[in-house]
Amino acid sequence: METIKNDGNVKNDGNVKSNVAIKKVGIADTMFSRIDMFKFAEQAIKDSKEKEIEIGIEVDIEIERYTVPGVKDLPVACKKLFDEWDCDIVVALGMSGSMPIDKTCTHEASLGIQHVQLDTNRHILEVFIHQDEAMTEKELYEIARRRTYSHTLNALALLKGKATLTPKAGMGIRQGKDDVGPIRI
Template sequence: MTIKVGIADTTFARVDMASAAIKKLNEMTSKIKIIRYTVPGMKDLPVACKKLIEEEGCEIVMALGMPGGKDKDKVCAHEASQGLMMAQLMTNKHIIEVFVHEDEAKDEKELAWLAKRRAEEHAENVYYLLFNQKFLEKNAGKGLRQGFEDVGAARE
């Protein structure tokens, strides 16, 4: 059985995060069919994800975006995030939000590294949500992060 996985990304992003996610998913399993949908900007992601679920039959979708460093970019990212949450509730399907803010990195080299790594690590999460939820359950509360280093569990 093949499961459809949607990948929604934007032309506004400065790194091709989708290719990194697709490569990682294909390395992890051959039991998926990836459908990519590229839109101009972050605020277009919610409808792209909803269309991937409702019109293309995707079981889960990754929404990949890269907000700029200005205040208006952060507002747009927040609005896109709220739209993604609404789309999840409307479709009863996971949409894994993978945003990398330009100001998270100290320079462009780190930005490119972070965007690809976060996309790959969230692709792993998509795999686990589809095929091995027990893996996620056993890692609950461990302070795992996507991109930069994990912070670890809080000490009791």
């Protein structure tokens, strides 16, 4: 099920494990954002790798980063991460302002991100932070950290297959804030 990307010139010298599946995660981010969300995504991938190694799984994850001015520049960056940089999945990191025009911009960016996913048949995990969803900068930072971290893990799970997240279906899971949990009847 895993495709092995290999340029044909990799020498198997004993240190390099052959047949290790290499997956490429694209991470697109913006100058507009007031928080460097990339580092949280990177941390999630690092933590995930360590856990996988502990349990003996050898999927190797490479990161391609693409930085653009603002959220409206993200969709084509994601498209290029798929088409030109051969990514298997993308995490799109953005922050949205609190004025009506900002909300319109974010909506346009989200529609573009839908478009890219359907053109490429690949997932883009949209991690957007809205400046008006927190009362303080500290709280906003914490939401950004948690949402980016969780959605990066979601991206890694989706790379493994369509049922990897199924045990959590219908469980009221949130990213960036506490889970709400399932309705109990």
